[in-house]
Every structure is written in structure tokens, then in C-alpha cells.
Amino acid sequence: MNTPTSSFIKSILVIDDDEDYCKLLKEYFKNILPETKVKMYNIEAGCPDSEYN
Secondary structure, eight states, X not given: OOOGGGGTOOEEEEEOSOHHHHHHHHHHHHHHOTTXXXXXXXXXXXXXXXXXX
């Protein structure tokens, strides 16, 4: 499925401590926004690095 939003959403950062929920969200975004990069980040690891745009 190619949606109009996929053209301007380049990446999504998901911050959560529930690994199963993160996997669910990653699959969801992969289905609705296949060109979008999804990065998962566990909040227990602290803040994401400053290189994440």
C-alpha cells in the first residue's frame, strides 16, 4: 500500500521499553509506510544519540 504520507515521512523513532509493542509498531509502520525507516529505541538505554535526525 502506497500512501501519500510515505513521500514525506522519511523516518520514525519509536521510544519504548516494551519490546513486543515496539515489534508490533515496526510491523504496522512497515505495512502502511514501506519506504519509511523505523528505528526502535529502548528508553532504558537513555536518550537516543544526537545523530538521529
